[in-house]
Amino acid sequence: MTKVLVLGAGQLARMMDLAGSPLNLDITAFDPRTNNVVHPIANEYTLGSLEQGINNADVITAEFEHLAHDVLEQCQASGKLLPSSKAIKIGGDRRLEKDLLESCHVANAKHKIIANYDDFTAALGELSLPIIFKSALEGYDGKGQWRLKSMAQAETIWSEMEEFIKQAKTSVPQAIVAEQMVPFDREVSIVGARNSKGEVAVYPITENHHTDGVLSVSLALPVEDALQQQAFEVFSKLTQALDYVGILAIEFFQVGDSLLVNEIAPRVHNSGHWTQQGADTCQFENHLRAICNMPLGNTELIRPTAMVNILGEDSVPEAILAIAGVSIHWYGKEKRAGRKMGHINVSGNNGIELATKLGQLGEILDTGAYPDLAEFAAKLTRKVSA
Template sequence: MKKVLVLGAGQLARMMQLAGTPLNLDVKALDVSSNKVVHPITPEHIYGDLAAGIIHADVITAEFEHVAHDILDQCQQSGKLFPKSEAIKIGGDRRLEKALLESCNTANAKHYFVNSKEDFDKAISYLSLPIIFKTALEGYDGKGQWRLKVAADAEAIWQEMADFLNASTTTVKQGIVAEQMVPFDREISLVGVRRVNGDVAVYPLTENHHTNGILTVSVAAPINTKLQEQAGTVFKALSDKLNYVGVMAIEFFQVGNQLLVNEIAPRVHNSGHWTQQGADTCQFENHLRAICDLPLGSTALVRPTAMVNIIGEDTIPDEVLAIASVSVHWYNKGKRAGRKMGHINVSGEHELQLAQRLQSLADILCPKAFPDLNDFAKNYL
């Protein structure tokens, strides 16, 4: 039984554990805040700390990119970390991420790095309004972002960012990346997987809907083959460049026929949760296969499937389970506003049926908690 240690003990480690069990993989998690090796489901303390976990594990991976560098470095030294620390660090620092995209000639939003008021002023003249400012480190779920729409707000936004930078205590120096706001037609993402021998498999593109920077709905249904090819080429270029091993997600903005990379995630990804019931092999299993150097599983779409995030709620009506082809996945996390608490997957034999089931879901779920689902389902029908 191969032993896998996941850095981070959240829902992604939990779902890796659930996917790994049938393959006889022993998946444990390191709670990085308490430095304890825990069971990813319960999550009770099993034994020791990071040092013990590194010795015990055959393979180490991460469920998020914001892992402290000293932890990543220790894991890297053991030779057991996949993907390697460099890839995880790039995913956790937007400056390194932009440098990677530039080095692969991958289209992305025009940007400028900001560390001072002088840079801030230069960014505004180099880019044009509206501009989105993002913290270089630690951002997720749309946190650590400022949107500058009108010049009159510039001073106030700079003050907030300057205060933020001054208060920052990160070991790597914090900074800001200013990005041109992209007038995208839609947001899509590609989840793919690469094995150490260079084998690559990618899932069908997923269309994503965000509310206040946080993912709410992802839909996987057959999509334009040209875009699928374009995204596949980007995945191959970036993952080859990094000699990547495991699942990686790439978020794109679609503008006409062109894809611009928004960001990459060096891990299993929320926009890939639909694969649990919509694909031949789910992303969690494929990630484990890749890092354990096993043959990759088919990434083919079985049937159109959507994923709806449950955000800040710890219950939903039981009738949800009465809708055909619905499955509910809770993460066993404490309730907190804006927190991803679970998700719902729903499939249809064809897109119309999927849309009808999404509408049934929207009708049952509290409209306050899922304000966009109703609009989304109506548009989709």
């Protein structure tokens, strides 16, 4: 039995454990909040220290990228960490991420790095409005971001960012990445796996819809070959440059027929949760297959599927279970406003059937918790019916 230690003890480690059990994998999780190794599903059961977890593991991986560098270095020194600490650090630091994209000649938004007021004024001179400012470290789900639409906001935004930088408790200095805002048509992502032999398997491009800066729906439908090929080429460039092993997610802005990289995530990803019901092999299993040196599983779309995030709610009406093709995945978390508590996967035999089911879901779920699901379903209905 192969033993896998996951750095992080949240829902992604939980879902890796559920996917790994049929493969006869023994999965534990390191909780950075307590510095204990725990059971991925029942975190209250402690199983020792990080050092003990490293010694017991055959392979180590991560469920999120914002990990202390000393933890990553300790795991890297064991020779068991996949993907590498370099890849994980790049995913957690937008400065390193931009360096990677530029070195691989991958299209992304025009940007400047800001560490002080002089950098800020220089960025205002080189970038045109609107500008989005993102924290280099510890930014996720819309946190650590500011939007400058008018120069009248500039000094106020700088004051907020300066205070943010001063209060940073990160192991390396915090900074801000200023980006030229891209007038995109839609946001999409690709999730794929690469193993130590360099073999690659990627899932179809997924369309992502955000509500208040947080992913609310991911939609997997058949995609145009040209767009899929573009995304595949970017995935291949980045994974080859990093000698990457595991699942990598890449978020894009689609502008016309072109894709610009928004950010990367060196791990299983929220926009890939649809694969649990929409593909033969889900992203969690393929990540484990890749890091455990097993053959990669089939990543083809077997039926149109959408993932709906459950945010800040610890229950849903049971009536949604009466809709064929609906599956619920709870994370076992304590309820908190805006927190990712679980997700709902919805599948149909074709785009119209999926849109109909999403519409039914929108009628049953609380509109306060899912404010634009019904609108999304209506737009999808128009799109697939055209």
